[in-house]
Amino acid sequence: MSSSSPDSDNPAPGLLARLPSVDRVLATPALRELSMQYGQGQVTDTLRTVLDALRARVLAGAIGTEALDAQAGTEALAATVTQRLQAKFAPRLRAVFNLSGTVLHTNLGRALLPDDAVQAVVRALTTPANLEFDLATGGRGDRDDLIDELLRELTGAEAATVVNNNAAAVLLTLNALAAKKEVIVSRGELVEIGGAFRIPDIMKRAGATLVEVGTTNRTHAKDYAEGITPRTALLMKVHTSNYAVTGFTKSVPETEVAQIAHAPSAAHPQGLPLVVDLGSGTLVDLSRWGLPHEPTVRETIAAGADLVTFSGDKLLGGPQAGLIVGRKDLIARIKKNPLKRALRVGKLTLAALEPVLRLYLTPERLAERLTTLRLFTRPQAQMHAQAEALRPLLQTALGNAYAVESVPLFSQIGSGALPSDTLPSHGLRIRPMEAKRAGRQIIRLETALRQLPRPVIGRVADDSLWLDLRCLEAKDEADFTMQLLVLQTALNT
Numbered sequence: 001m002s003s004s005s006p007d008s009d010n011p012a013p014g015l016l017a018r019l020p021s022v023d024r025v026l027a028t029p030a031l032r033e034l035s036m037q038y039g040q041g042q043v044t045d046t047l048r049t050v051l052d053a054l055r056a057r058v059l060a061g062a063i064g065t066e067a068l069d070a071q072a073g074t075e076a077l078a079a080t081v082t083q084r085l086q087a088k089f090a091p092r093l094r095a096v097f098n099l100s101g102t103v104l105h106t107n108l109g110r111a112l113l114p115d116d117a118v119q120a121v122v123r124a125l126t127t128p129a130n131l132e133f134d135l136a137t138g139g140r141g142d143r144d145d146l147i148d149e150l151l152r153e154l155t156g157a158e159a160a161t162v163v164n165n166n167a168a169a170v171l172l173t174l175n176a177l178a179a180k181k182e183v184i185v186s187r188g189e190l191v192e193i194g195g196a197f198r199i200p201d202i203m204k205r206a207g208a209t210l211v212e213v214g215t216t217n218r219t220h221a222k223d224y225a226e227g228i229t230p231r232t233a234l235l236m237k238v239h240t241s242n243y244a245v246t247g248f249t250k251s252v253p254e255t256e257v258a259q260i261a262h263a264p265s266a267a268h269p270q271g272l273p274l275v276v277d278l279g280s281g282t283l284v285d286l287s288r289w290g291l292p293h294e295p296t297v298r299e300t301i302a303a304g305a306d307l308v309t310f311s312g313d314k315l316l317g318g319p320q321a322g323l324i325v326g327r328k329d330l331i332a333r334i335k336k337n338p339l340k341r342a343l344r345v346g347k348l349t350l351a352a353l354e355p356v357l358r359l360y361l362t363p364e365r366l367a368e369r370l371t372t373l374r375l376f377t378r379p380q381a382q383m384h385a386q387a388e389a390l391r392p393l394l395q396t397a398l399g400n401a402y403a404v405e406s407v408p409l410f411s412q413i414g415s416g417a418l419p420s421d422t423l424p425s426h427g428l429r430i431r432p433m434e435a436k437r438a439g440r441q442i443i444r445l446e447t448a449l450r451q452l453p454r455p456v457i458g459r460v461a462d463d464s465l466w467l468d469l470r471c472l473e474a475k476d477e478a479d480f481t482m483q484l485l486v487l488q489t490a491l492n493t
Helices: 012-016 022-026 029-038 040-059 065-072 074-089 115-126 145-155 166-178 199-205 221-227 254-262 297-302 328-336 338-343 347-359 363-369 371-376 380-401 435-450 474-482 484-491
Strands: 159-163 182-186 209-213 232-238 274-279 307-311 322-326 402-414 417-432 459-461 464-468
Touching (some): 022 029, 022 040, 029 040, 029 074, 040 065, 145 159, 145 297, 145 322, 159 166, 159 328, 159 338, 166 182, 166 274, 166 307, 166 338, 182 221, 232 254, 297 307, 297 322, 322 328, 328 338, 347 363, 363 371, 380 402, 435 464, 435 484, 474 484
Parallel strands (some): 182 209
Antiparallel strands (some): 307 322, 417 464
């Protein structure tokens, strides 16, 4: 009677033998073509990873002969390797459709650059440029000179400088002018914006001591005056652009705070500077286009502010940047601070910022040429017509599981600008037909939209998915509709 070995019933050795060698698969036309595209090393490493995973499944008894043959064939392996390499080399920063209803969406990159700025960035990317080279003298230049004259003309300030964002602008200003000294701020203006940026925290990091005056809802002129001590370095006002306090409130306008700051005293014979953080910041009166009024930089300078800080990628409609404008002597002190070099911007930011600022020299054409303003001012009737045209196409793609409606909506400006004001808009509401499964159906649809070649970002509320069409301009509409067949396939699998 013959005896069998303990491993005689183990199919793993036979199945492992069915796995092709690495060299055999690499010799196939498909893998040779992949090697030309991604490099021999990347293809080989990826193929080995795929084969190792199959080998591990065989040893664990998790795969049978039929399934193994289907996955270990050269064509199947080539397809798997191709998929993995495409995913690995695909850009992580991808274009999306912003149908969220928030125009300046922080998570989606805020302001979109106008064509003039895009072309300027391309030139800066592909050619040397006079970033810090004075073409008139042949000597070393100052990169701030590229935008200084424009900012002075547009704001009425004596000088200007730029850093990488507005938080950096506030940090640098406080560190340069108020390190180891006191800064007076109204308690009602101690804002926090996205990413846990808090004025008290920035004050502390800058080495300045915060002196709160007034209360959350009411601050009077005497509160500022009584807060001044020999250790006071400056008075600061922060524009509360990301929230609104209503009811029994009182704040002191910049003109009055400036008078208090500039008044000479025994401790401060020359007076004190007033710094205003406008946050979002705008260079033009938006009300001329029917938008809510937001204090402009020029108005703030004219009101007596010695320095104004504001963002480049919000209402301004440019690249991410923090701009500081104001008195020449204070800007000079700021530029001498060692942090200025650490926070300075590169040539791409300046290349984009200069043409954006130049657009403001001809305000009569601004709504046409500045992308951000063009999106703000899109007529609701235009978006309504767009929604009516897209509704049947989207309904066909979604089938009977969802109902698509053309509905009026309200967009938000976003990024902390004008939080209580909205823009009349129009879009699409998508509701699941089965009420009991509405939550799961909405999640499934939202996920499918985010997984499209160009992801679609909407807004979920009230058991519906809302697609606000304000940011879907005509030039992008064809790309949106071309993806509907992909969406239909995804939902039907």
